[in-house]
Amino acid sequence: MTDRRCVATSPDGEGCGEHVEPGAPLDLCGAHFEVAHDWVAQTSGTTDLLPSPCVACGSRLGVRYPSGWLCAVCEWRVGDAPDGETVDPRLDVVYYLRFGDRIKIGTSANPRQRFAGIRHDEVLAFEPGNRLTERRRHRQFAAYRLGTSEWFAPHPEILAHIDVLRAGIDDPWAQYALWRSQKAALRG
Template sequence: MPTVVCLVPGCGRGVAPDAPVSVCTWHLAVGAEWAAETDGVTDLLPAPCRLCGSRLGVRWPSGWLCAVCEWRHGEPVDDELPPPRVDVVYYLRFDDRIKIGTSARPRQRLAAVWHDELLAFEPGDRLVEQRRHRQFADERFGRTEWFRRSAALDAHVAALAAGVDDPWALYARWTSEAIARRG
C-alpha cells in the first residue's frame, strides 16, 4: 500500500492514516494555529470569570474572553458603575405552595421572604409576573402571590429550570450580559 504524501506542493512528508485531510502533521498544526487566531479556541478559562462566574472561555491571541458574557479575562470589574437593572420573576417553594413574584434585586427580596427553596428565575418585570398570575389564577390563594402546586404550574417551573443547576448562576449570567451590552 503506497504511503500518502502531503498535498502541499514541495512538502513530501507522509500523512498520518487518520488525518482528516491529506496533509502532514506539521501543516495540520500550522492550519490549526491559523484557525485559532481567526476563530478563537473554546477552552476552560484560567480562572472563573469575575463577572459571571463561568469557566468557559475563548482563547484569542490577544487574550481570553468569557464565552458567556464576553468579559475580557483579567480585566477588573468597575465597581464605580451601578449594577444594571435585571428584573426577574422568581418561583419560590414553601411547603406545598409556590410564590410567583418579581424583583430587580432578587437577593434582597428573597432574603425577606420565608421559603424552603428557590425553584427558578424567569427574565421579566411586573408584566410577566402579572401574566403568570393570570395563567395560574385557578391555583391562586386569594389575592396573594402564593399558588397551590398543580401539574400545569409544576410543568412551567420545570421548563424554566431545565438545564439550570443553580438559578443564581443564571441570574449572574443575565446580569453580566446586561453589563456587556452597556459597554
C-alpha cells in the same frame, strides 16, 4: 523572494528543512504547523473552572485560551478590572421559589437581596419580566393561589410552566447572570 525552510527539529536534533508556505507566520512547514496546532488545541478553548469567580457575573466556569481565561457565561476576560463608573444594569425578573409544598411567584430587580428575606427551599426558575408579568402570572394561576398571598399550590399547570422556563437550564442563577451580562453588553 527567499526560499524559507522549516526550522522544527526532532527530539534527536535532526532538522526538518521542508519548504515553508509563503505567508506563513512562522518558519514551520504545514505538517509541523498541524502538530503545533494539535498541541495548543489540547488546552485552548477548553471549558474548566476559573481560577476565581468572574467579577462580572460570579460564574465559576471559564474557557481557557492562550491569551488568558474568558468567563464561559458572560465572556468577561479574567483579570480585567471593571471601570469604577460601571453600574449594574437593572434587570427585572419574575421568580419562582419553592418552600415546602408551596410556590411563590414574585418579582425583583435584585433577587439575591430579595431572597434573603424570604424563607425558601429552592429557586425553581426566573423569567424576564416586571410587575406586569408577575400580575399576569398571578391571574394565569389564580385558581391555585393560597389566599391573597403570592404563594400558590404546586399544581401541574404551574409546574409545567416552570418546566418550560427551565428547559435546558441546570442552574437558574446562571441564566440570570447571562441575562445581566447580555443587558450590560447592550448598554455598551
